[in-house]
Amino acid sequence: SNSNANASLGAVQPFLSIINNFVTGRTFGYAGLNANTDEGFGISSGQTWATDNTVGLNLRWSIFDGGRARAQYRQSKQQAQENAFRFADTRDRVRFEVEQSFNDLRADTRTIQTTSREVLSSRESLRLARLRFQAGVTTQREVVDNQRDLTQAQLRYARALADYNNGLSELRRRTGLDQIAICQPPKLSAIKPLEDETYTVPVPPEPLPPACSAPYPAAKS
Structure with missing residues (x-):
């Protein structure tokens, strides 16, 4: 999304391109009349070399696009921020599930x-x-x-x-x-295990007196 945002801004920025075209060639053919032949006059063969180099500059600049590039830039940035929050939420959810x-x-x-x-x-x-x-x-x-x-x-x-x-x-x-x-x-x-510190309940047993021998609280004066 961040790359798309930068590409949206790049669409309306100046774009300068340099072109260099280099061409070379060789031609075979007849050069003309030659008087130094045995027959007197004749036509002799030869070859010709030719080179051509062209340099050019191209400038492309979209000056006005109605705010489209800026809107696409903001949209891509918001998507990048949303993806960051979504990634953080997924990471926290996975961590919570593992801890749970x-x-x-x-x-x-x-x-x-x-x-x-x-x-x-x-x-x-x-x-x-x-x-x-x-x-x-x-x-x-x-x-x-x-x-x-x-x-x-x-x-x-x-x-x-x-x-x-x-x-x-x-x-x-x-x-x-x-x-x-x-x-x-x-x-x-089925055998009762040996009691240890973790198994024994630390509550001392108390004797249960008969109902007729239960002490009554003294009345307050």
Whole structure:
């Protein structure tokens, strides 16, 4: 667009051209009579060289065009500015999409960790509920509720893996990086994992006193 703008102004500017034409030639023919031949008089052959050099100047200048060249110049400049803004907008949009995919991928990683621990916790709760039911200290309803919670936890874990793999596909499509590997679902063990600082909830358990022994606040005088 900038080149077109300069070409539009160049159409109404003076244009000076220099022309140089150089021509050379050689002619074969008869030069005339020659008296020094054996027969006395005759016609002898010869050749002639000729050169011609022409120099010229041409000046072309469109003095008035009704403002057409200036209008085309402004139009091309505006198109160049529009293309610059469009390029910047596309660059920012691509960068935003890549950053959004990367942040979503990090969030999906945390979701996988959370849902996997939720599955392990639900399995432990179901195991304890079955033991209490076998001991006769709970009802069948609690076992069914724990089975439902375990199924929902497994569904959330599978959904987190699917979201993570979809995020990987989007990031690969937007960046062109082929080194990204698809997350394979690990096999979650039914054994309760060892508690560490990141797994333990820092809330100390408090004893629950019976309702008849609950202290009442002293009345204010």
